[in-house]
Amino acid sequence: VTGQGMLYPRSSESRVVNTLDGMWSFRMDDSPSRDQGFTDQWWTKPLKQTGDVIPMAVPSSYNDVTADRAVRDFVGWAWYETDFFVSSDWQDRVVSLRFGSVHYYAMVWVNGQEAVRHNGGHLPFEGVINDMVNWTSSNRLTVAVNNTLTPLTLPPGSIEWQKDTSRYPDGYFVQNLQMDFFNYAGIHRHVQIYTKPRINIDDIIIVTDIQGDNGIVNYNVTLAGNGDQSVSVKINVLDADGAVVASSSRLSDQVVIVNVTLWWPWTMTTGTPAYMYTLQVMAGDDVYREPFGVRTVGVTSQGFLINSKPFYCHGVDKHEDSDIRGKGLDYPLIARDFYMLKWLGVNCFRSSHYPYAEEILDQADRQGIVVINECPGVGIRENNMGPENVAHHKEVMWEFVRRDKNRPAVVMWSTANEPRSDVPKAELYFGEVINYTRSLDPSRLVTFISNKDYNTDRAVKFVDVICFNRYYGWYKDTGHTEVIKLQLATDIKNWRKTHPTKPLLMSEYGAGTVAGLHQEPSYVFTEDYQVELMSEYHKVFDTYRAQYFTGELVWNFADFITAEGVTRVVGNKKGVLTRQRQPKASAHLLRDRYHAMFDSK
Ligand code: GCB
Missing domain, CATH: 2.60.40.10 (Immunoglobulins)
Structure with a gap:
């Protein structure tokens, strides 16, 4: 009765959609084995009978909702539970339970029977629950979520055990990330029950x-x-x-x-x-x-085409990230982000570094903002390029294309961000992933985001548009904005020489900036430095804009939280907006620039 589609649950005269969003029960499995929930089969009974439960908001990341560090930094299985009813009128219809996204691995039981499981965050999944539900009494829904990132997940990560018991408690481990954002976890998007005819x-x-x-x-x-x-x-x-x-x-x-x-x-x-x-x-x-x-979407050696007209992308990279809810779906936040995208004069964003909520892409479609749609392939290293990785990456691309294939805003798929694209394995890996994605959707462009050099990268030869990230004047030559122009221009010319048929897009550039800090002459982390640095990049963009340089995305739309570390000041501060979506000085620079571009196509 159900196939392979993943249409968004929309109500119609033949379909009813109910939401299960709300306050659920929650507990972490912090047992020494981290596996008590499975040994004791927690899905077979009410969660409160397994130990203490706390209330938890759905949708939301669980990390920042409580004041408990153990919840924020938890790694392992977290358990959720709620109750629901179905209408007895639905017995001869298909009743499906759909999750917009659960990060990372999810297992779902209805009244103790497994309904569906899913490997990976950021993408929807569903199961038919007709055979499990009580039509005349309450139903128990249990969800187990595991946020552990391993060399085989996408994004990949690793667990590091500390065996020296003179320095660490027994069984001590940390989750290592290969990405620069907090690994928010939980039930991140809507949970819905919907019905359709047989x-x-x-x-x-x-x-x-x-x-x-x-x-x-x-x-x-x-x-x-x-x-x-x-x-x-x-x-x-x-x-x-x-x-x-x-x-x-x-x-x-x-x-x-x-x-x-x-x-x-x-x-x-x-x-x-x-x-x-x-x-x-x-x-x-x-x-x-x-x-x-x-x-229509097209590409020539000179740039992007939309409806056969040249399209210069002036935009931002984003994150799904905000106070309290983390990566949880939030309508006021979505609305605010789109008001601020328009305020900035943005015509394009990249869904760095994972598929965003369908409700966000709906706004991109309806407000006319182009999307470079990125999969969760962030931080892929050489040891993450094995056959199992390729297979999972392709599976994720398949789910991603299946979800977003009808969206006019989406013009290009990004298969990865900053992988080790300079190793021989990368050639095989990305040849396969990029060509597979193109075969799934020949109507759009395909790329990945490179931070390697024109003479070391082995995978850009497969892409339609060369997208490259650079941090001149920030990670390199820190404090020296005077070298940016020369270095970036050299870079652009070199890419062009080696790949004369592919247009270029700067997919990241930026500087860390703590809102409110000012200094003249400018100094790293001040608003003045961010403005100065960005202005230098803009001069080079303007030189090549009329030629084969087809777009610019600043890193980042807003400040966002990362793992704790000494190079991050309560998170990554490269936003042109603060995490609360208020402008820094650089936002005004960008706004003036982007608005002036409206009529100069
Ligand atoms: C990058 C990454 C992005 C980081 C950014 C930074 O190249 O793609 O995820 O947050 O640099 O600020 O270092």
């Missing part, structure tokens, strides 16, 4: 094209639960006012929107920004409405 719409793929004034919509609908039964099908394309502009009675077809309104990024002076259509699919008793935009 014969239902399982997946919808939409790929658009443009012919003159017309929009070409190629779509493919997959059904589940129909067996050999023939099902009546009606497909309508609705415009933004709900009027039918094209239709078909086939599951797979090409339809034409005459005089189409194209989807454009909001700051382009051409066209209507972010115009969205809806594919209304009616199959048997099921109805599903999938939003989409009509636009």
